[in-house]
Amino acid sequence: MSCRWIAHLDMDAFYASVELLRYPELRGSPVVVGGRRAPAPREDGSRRFPRLRDYVGRGVVTTATYEARALGVHSGMGLMKAAALAPDAVLLPADFDQYRKYSRLFKAAVAEVAPVIEDRGIDEIYIDLTAVPGVHAGEPGDPLAGLRAVARDIKARVKAATGLTCSIGATPNKLLSKLCSDLEKPDGLTLLTAADIPARIWPLPAKRINGIGPKASARLEKLGIHTIGDLAAADPLWLVSRFGANYGAWLHDAAHGRDERPVVTYSEPKSLSRETTFERDLHPREDREILGGIFTGLCEQLAADLRRKGYEARTIGIKLRYDDFRTVTREITLPEPTGDAGTIRRHAGLCLKRVPLDRRLRLLGVRAGGLCKTGASATPPAAEAAGPMTLPLFGEGIGGEAFEGGCR
């Protein structure tokens, strides 16, 4: 395993960049994609674009172009807050069909060069380059010439297939590659060997490591550990005593750039979920009917997701976020796996009884866990396969498409 080459490829400002392909005149100006009902640009020849300043609502930024990021706007930020920072930025609605199309295109382009790909979502992948011809070749003065050529080839093919740029980090493992793909964004290419770790990796903040979240990061800060180098210098036994055997040992390895995880080309999803943030905070009692309708709708969507992907769930869970942003989850295990909307709704309802409902809610989600392939269980799958349905009047735009949740 000592001579693996693993690349992490991350598309640059993916959703926003796809939109720029459609509206090239916006190139160079701040653009934000987001909002459930951001109005589409008017197609009356003049192409008038809605500005962020005119947005009223509680949508969040899904992606921002680098021009918008320069003004302080970032993914996950409320659109109204973003409007205060960049009132003149153009606001575009998310078009997930389009993003999925480009996602397939760029992955197909990479697969032509390097077929061992781990799918990490719509806009990022890990690629195992170890077996790619020529990758280990070096030139006098540049031992990484082969790797560099392969990575450049991948970038060029992605660009040719989609018109989009990506950033690649290529190192001996996934952990370092993930770190490196972010170092020279956008359109970056960062190669790194174990020998470069002290110079390139150790000065970075510890929280840049994928796996050190806000909580661990805060604890490390308190202990005086700020950079990855600080972490690498820490006594591994001391880390284990502070963070437990597993996590402590992992922290030590991660700081030294050690990671033996293979590139996994196929994995079964562990859970499927659907969630939605409301237009306004809803009160469990006063808005009972509205909430009930939304709740049922989420369960129906989840059942449809399960059916489409051919899974049944052994556990059903809910997620609530209160108006003060506190989030709670509850989960219940079913006597036997199900994919039926009614059963999901009933058990999600039981979960709901186990949480306090004394304040307004801003988010509601339903999750199906413990997935197994339909038919694997003793009970036959529900005989209500998708049948002929009346076509939608308004297209996909106003449906719950944008809430399609984590599928991993």
Next chain:
Amino acid sequence: MVLIKTPRDTLLAPLQSVSGIVERRHTLPILSNVLLEKKGDNLTFLATDIEIQITTSSGGAGGDSDGAVTVGARKLQDILRSLPDSAEVSLTLDDKRLQVRAGKSRFSLQTLPADDFPRMVVAEGDGKHFQLTQKSFRQLLAKTQYAMAAQDVRYYLNGLLLLVEGKELRAVATDGHRLAYASVGIEAELPRQEIIVPRKTVLELNRLLADNDEPLNITLTANQVRFAFGSIVLVSKLIDGKFPDYERVVPATLKNHMVAGRQLLMQAMQRAAILTNEKFRGVRVVLGDNSLKLIAANAEQEEAQEEIEVQYTGDPLDIGFNVGYLLDVLNNLHSDEVQWSFNDANSSALITVPGDDCFKYVVMPMRI
């Protein structure tokens, strides 16, 4: 202290007008109650589910004292309804209990204090106001309300769009697969305003409005709508959301037009519907020269065929629909004939009434 002494119907009729919105099982017990308020000869009834509030009053209450109390709406209504028509009823309040007496019947009901009863803060001031007859508004509802969504995640579809502009009032309802539009002229000339009236309010209005030429006064404010008719005042909160742009959905140019007798078409559909798949309710509509065929089949492979004579000279078409969506509209129109216009089997169809611009129904086909 006798609060009220009056013939049964003086109590029952107004109670029935307000009690329709009372939820059977509510988390707040007092919301199962109706508020009775007696002042002089006048008796006021008030019920609410927090979203909607209905008040009505009646005179001739009799009795010798004033007062106010809340009592279980459903129970009081059931008691009054099962008493003989001619019964003289008295309500007496003593020690937190309401005694209902009629002839030799006695009922003792628990009460909750009138002061605890939640009343909606009714918006005062400059709402937009207009008037039309109860009948014409009821017809507007009848032509559209069946197309409302019931429990859609897109919560703004679970209601009826009311839009005033100039001298016109429009109503639009859609569940995302079909859309019903109707308009009616009004006296007042108003700037454009649109509101979404919750489904429950619409159904309740449909129940309460009379089919007569008595006036209905409607007042729109930013977050409430108020309907006053007869002795009833209904105030409802609105659905806060953006209704889809219905004008975009109504097809502007359609090339194939069919005209058929409404009853004839509806009856053929009702028969064909018997053998549609219960879940999907698909029916094939096959159009040829002056002929319309309906073909339905269910999961058991049973089949129905109907053929009726229509006026049609357009392209031959074979197009699927949910028969429920078609029966809904045919059922709620009263014209002799309907016009049905198509482009092709994949795009929306439009149902209208010949010579009447005030009604449109758009329905999407289904792929069978």
